[in-house]
Amino acid sequence: MNVIEIKNLTKSYGKSRGITDISFTVEEGEIFGFIGPNGAGKSTTIRTLLSLIYPTSGSAMIFGKDCIQFAQEIKREIGYLPSEVFYYDNMKVKDLLNYSASFYKKDCRKRIKELAEIMDLDLNKKIDDLSLGNKKKVGIVQGLLHEPKLIILDEPTSGLDPLMQQKFFDLLEAENKKGATILFSSHILSEVQRLCNRVAIIKEGKIVAVEKISTLQENNYKKFKLQTKSPLPNDYFQQAGTHNLIVNGNVTSFMFRGDLNHIVKKIAELDIANLWIEEPDLEEIFMHYYEKEA
Amino acid sequence: MNIFLKEVKSHRKSLIFWCIGVFLMVVSGMSKYEAYSSSGQSMNDLLKDMPKSLAAVLGFNDLDVSKPSGYYGLLFLYLLLMATIHAAMLGATIIAKEERDKTSEFLFVKPVSRNMIITAKLLAAFVNIVTFNLVTYGSSVVLMGQYAKGGDITSDIGMTMAGMFFLQVLFMVLGSAIAAVKKRPKSAASLASAVLLLTYVLSVAIDLSPNIEGLKYLTPFKYFEAKNVMYGGGLDAVFVVISIGLTAAFSIITYVCYQKRDLAV
Numbered sequence: 001m002n003v004i005e006i007k008n009l010t011k012s013y014g015k016s017r018g019i020t021d022i023s024f025t026v027e028e029g030e031i032f033g034f035i036g037p038n039g040a041g042k043s044t045t046i047r048t049l050l051s052l053i054y055p056t057s058g059s060a061m062i063f064g065k066d067c068i069q070f071a072q073e074i075k076r077e078i079g080y081l082p083s084e085v086f087y088y089d090n091m092k093v094k095d096l097l098n099y100s101a102s103f104y105k106k107d108c109r110k111r112i113k114e115l116a117e118i119m120d121l122d123l124n125k126k127i128d129d130l131s132l133g134n135k136k137k138v139g140i141v142q143g144l145l146h147e148p149k150l151i152i153l154d155e156p157t158s159g160l161d162p163l164m165q166q167k168f169f170d171l172l173e174a175e176n177k178k179g180a181t182i183l184f185s186s187h188i189l190s191e192v193q194r195l196c197n198r199v200a201i202i203k204e205g206k207i208v209a210v211e212k213i214s215t216l217q218e219n220n221y222k223k224f225k226l227q228t229k230s231p232l233p234n235d236y237f238q239q240a241g242t243h244n245l246i247v248n249g250n251v252t253s254f255m256f257r258g259d260l261n262h263i264v265k266k267i268a269e270l271d272i273a274n275l276w277i278e279e280p281d282l283e284e285i286f287m288h289y290y291e292k293e294a
Numbered sequence: 295m296n297i298f299l300k301e302v303k304s305h306r307k308s309l310i311f312w313c314i315g316v317f318l319m320v321v322s323g324m325s326k327y328e329a330y331s332s333s334g335q336s337m338n339d340l341l342k343d344m345p346k347s348l349a350a351v352l353g354f355n356d357l358d359v360s361k362p363s364g365y366y367g368l369l370f371l372y373l374l375l376m377a378t379i380h381a382a383m384l385g386a387t388i389i390a391k392e393e394r395d396k397t398s399e400f401l402f403v404k405p406v407s408r409n410m411i412i413t414a415k416l417l418a419a420f421v422n423i424v425t426f427n428l429v430t431y432g433s434s435v436v437l438m439g440q441y442a443k444g445g446d447i448t449s450d451i452g453m454t455m456a457g458m459f460f461l462q463v464l465f466m467v468l469g470s471a472i473a474a475v476k477k478r479p480k481s482a483a484s485l486a487s488a489v490l491l492l493t494y495v496l497s498v499a500i501d502l503s504p505n506i507e508g509l510k511y512l513t514p515f516k517y518f519e520a521k522n523v524m525y526g527g528g529l530d531a532v533f534v535v536i537s538i539g540l541t542a543a544f545s546i547i548t549y550v551c552y553q554k555r556d557l558a559v
Contacts, residue, residue, distance in 0.1 A: 050403050053556035075405040086396035088304070102296040103404040142400070 001028045001064070003150055003181040004049065008058035011044055019044050019205040021058070026183055026198075031176055033196035033213070034185040041205040042185040043083060046154050050080060062150065076104065079148035083155040083185075085139035087127045093138055094123040097145060104146040115141040118171055119164070132159040140168060144175065151175060151182045157191055169195055222260065223284070225253040226267065227274040237266065255280060297401075297411060301388060301418030309422050312380050313429040316373060320433040323369040324441060327362065331441075350501035362441040363450055366434065367520030370454050373430055374461065374515070375494065381423045381462040382486040385469025388415045389548070390479035393558045408553050416470060416548075423462040431455045450524040457518025457529055460537040464514055465490060467544035474552035511536065 004026040012018040019041035026032040034042055047053045049060050051071040060067045062074045087096055097116075101108035116123050119137045127138065136159045143151065151172070157165050172195065176182055186192050192199055193213060201208045224237075227250050234247050241258030250273070256263055267275070352368075389412070392398040401411065434451045468489065473482035497515035500506055510516035517533035 047399075047559055052398065052402055052559055054554075072405050072407045075403060078403065080399070080403045082399040084396070087400060088300075088395070088397055090304075099296065099300060100400070100404070103406060 002026065002061075003028050003030075003063060004032075004183060005061040005064075006045070006049070006058075007060065009045065009048060009055050009060055010057045011048055011053065012056050017041070017044065017205070018056075019048075019202075022202070022205075022207050023058075024200045024207060024210050026181060028181055029176070029179065030198060031172070031182045031184060031196045033192035033199035034183060034202065035187065035189065035192050035199055036202035037187055040202045042187075042202060043154055044205075045202070046080075046152055046183070046185060049152065050075070050078070076146075077149040079143040079146065079151045081136075081139045081143040081151075081153045081156050083158070085135045087135070087138065089128055091127055092123070093121065093125055093127060093130070096127060096138065097123070097142060100142045101145055106146060108145045111145050111147060112141060115144055115171075118167060120167075133161060133164065136160055137164070140171075144171070147175075147178075147180075149180055151180050152185075153182065154185045155187065156184070157186070157188065165191070221255050221257045221280050221284075223253070223255055223276075223278040223280045224263065225251065225276040225278075226270075226272050227251050229271045229273055232270070237263070255284070295414070297406070297414035298418050301415055302421055305384070305388070305418065305422055309425060312376075312426055316376055316426065316430050317433045319372060319376060320369070320430070320437050323372070324365075324437045327365045327441065330365075331360070347502050351498055362438060363447045363524060366438055366447065366451065367454075367524055370458075370520045373434075374458050377423070377426060377430065377458050377462050378465040378490055378514075379487055380426055381419075382465040382469040382490050383483045384419050384422055385416075385466035386473045386482040386486040387469075388419050389470045389473035389552070390476075390482040393479035396559070398557045399559055402557060409549055412470075412474075412549055412552055416467070416545075419466055419470070420463070423466055424459075427455055427459050427462060430458070447524075453523050453528060454518070454520055457523050460529075460534065460541075461514050461517065464537050464541050464544070467541050467548060471544040471547040471551070474548040474555075477555070477558060479558055514540075 002025045004024075006025070007023050009022040010018070010020050012020075017039065022041070022045055034045070036042055044053070048055050049062065049067055051068050054068065063077065065074055067074060091099070093116075097108075097112050101112065112123075115121075119140055121134065121137045121141060125134075127135065130138065136156070140156070143153070153172075156168070160168060169191075172182060172184075184192065184196060196213055198210065198212050199216070200210045221243075229250070231250055232247060232252050234245075236247075237245055237252065237254055237256075239262065241256050243255040243257075245254040246252070392401055402408070431451060434455075435448050438447055438451065465486075469483070469486035472486050472489070473479060476482050476485065493513040494515050496509060496513040500510055500513070500516060514537065517537060518529055521527075523529060
C-alpha cells in the first residue's frame with residue numbers, strides 16, 4: 001500500500017521558488033529519504049502534503065485519501081517535525097506537549113514521559129529558555145507523542161549533537177519497526193544513507209531520480225586511487241567506463257564501472273607504490289546526478 | 295475547545311491591562327467633570343465660544359455637558375474609540391499571530407480544520423470584548439452614580455454600551471477579515487487600526503460639514519452616537535441592521551479567504 005502518493009504536484013510562487021511536476025510514492029513501512037540541496041523544494045513539497053499551502057496543479061494522496069479534502073482526518077495519523085521549530089512563548093515544555101496531545105483523541109501522557117526520557121528533555125523548563133537543540137527535542141517529542149502512522153521530518157537533525165542524533169535515529173528505527181512510515185527530508189547524505197530504504201533526489205524543484213539506497217550504492221562504480229613510482233601517461237586508464245580521471249603527478253584517481261579485470265590487468269603492469277579501491281559514497285553518486293542535469 | 299481556552303489564556307494579561315486602561319479613562323474623565331462643575335463657570339458658555347470645528351473634533355456637539363449625563367456622552371466617544379481599537383487589533387492579531395510567530399506549522403498540522411481554528415479564535419476574542427464592554431459598563435455606572443445626583447442614567451449608559459458592543463463585534467471581524475485576506479500577517483493589526491481611524495476621521499468630517507451627511511452610513515462611529523442613543527433615543531434599527539450585515543459579511547470573508555489561502559510559513 002502507498003502511504004504517500006504524489007502525482008504531478010506543482011506549486012509556483014511567482015518566478016523563483018517552487019516545485020514542478022513532482023511525482024513519487026512512499027510505501028507503507030518505508031523510511032523514505034527526500035534529499036536535495038537547500039532551496040530545492042523539499043519543504044514546499046512537505047508543506048503541500050500537509051495542506052499548509054495549496055498546489056498550483058497536481059495532487060497528493062496520503063493513506064489513499066486526497067491530502068486537501070481529507071486533511072483533518074489524515075492529520076490524526078501524521079506526526080510532523082518542521083525544519084525550524086517555533087512555539088508559543090511563555091509556555092512550559094510540559095504545557096506545550098499537553099496542548100499538542102489535546103488535539104488527539106488518545107491518552108499520550110505515558111508516551112510523552114517515555115520520549116522525554118529518551119531524548120533527555122526537561123519538561124518543566126520554559127520553552128523560551130531552551131537552546132536550539134533542546135527546542136528541536138521538544139519538536140521531536142511533539143511530533144511523535146501520538147504514535148502517528150506517518151512521520152514527516154523536515155531536516156530533523158539540525159541543532160542536535162551527534163549523541164542525540166544517534167538516539168533520535170534509534171527512536172525512528174523503533175517507530176518504523178512498530179509500523180510507522182517515515183518521510184525524511186535532508187540535505188545531509190550520510191544520515192539518509194544510514195537510515196533510509198529508498199530516496200528521491202530533488203533539484204531545483206524537480207525530481208531527478210527515485211532509487212533504492214542499495215541500488216545507488218551497488219551501482220558498480222568503484223573508486224580507484226593509485227600512486228606509482230613514476231608519473232603515468234594521462235590517458236593510461238582512459239577507456240570505456242572510466243569517469244573523473246585525474247592525474248596529479250604520481251597519483252592517479254578515477255571512477256570505473258565495467259569489467260574490473262581490464263583495470264586490474266592494467267594495474268598489474270605498473271610499478272605501484274600504493275593502491276586504494278573504494279566504494280564511492282553517496283555524495284559522489286549524487287554529484288553524478290547533479291552534474292548530469294547541469 | 296482546547297484552542298479556545300489557550301487563546302483566552304494567552305490574551306488574559308492584555309485584557310487586564312485594557313480593562314485597567316478603560317477604568318482609568320472613566321475615572322480621569324469624570325474627575326475632570328468634577329473640576330469643571332465645581333469651578334462655577336458654566337461649561338456651556340465656554341463651549342459656545344469655541345469654534346465649531348474644534349468642538350466637532352473634540353466631540354462636543356449637541357450635548358449639554360454641564361449635566362453629568364451630557365458629559366458622559368462626551369466621554370463615551372473616547373470609550374468607544376478605545377473599545378473599537380481594542381476589538382480591531384484583537385481580531386487581527388488573534389488570526390495573524392500564528393503566522394507572525396511561526397507557530398502555524400504547529401497548529402495547522404493538527405487534526406483540526408481551519409474553520410474550527412477560526413471559530414475557536416473568534417469566540418475567544420468575543421469573550422475578550424464582552425469582558426471589556428462589561429468592565430466599561432460597570433466603571434461607568436459606579437463612577438457616574440457619584441455625580442448623577444437623583445437622575446438615573448444607568449439605562450442611558452446601558453444603551454450606549456449596547457451600541458458599543460455592536461461596533462466592537464463589527465471591528466473585531468473587520469480585523470480578522472483583514473488578517474485572513476492579507477498575506478503579510480505582521481501588518482494586519484496596524485492596517486485594521488488604520489481603517490478604524492479613517493472611519494473615525496470621516497465621522498468628524500461629517501460633523502464639520504453637514505452637506506456630506508449622507509456618508510454617515512460608511513462610518514460606524516456615526517451609527518450609535520451618544521446624543522441619539524441617550525435620553526430615550528435607543529438604537530436606530532437601520533444602523534443595527536447595517537452593523538449586523540457588515541459583521542456577517544466580514545465574518546464570511548474571514549472564513550472563506552482563510553480557508554483558501556496559503557499560510558505564510
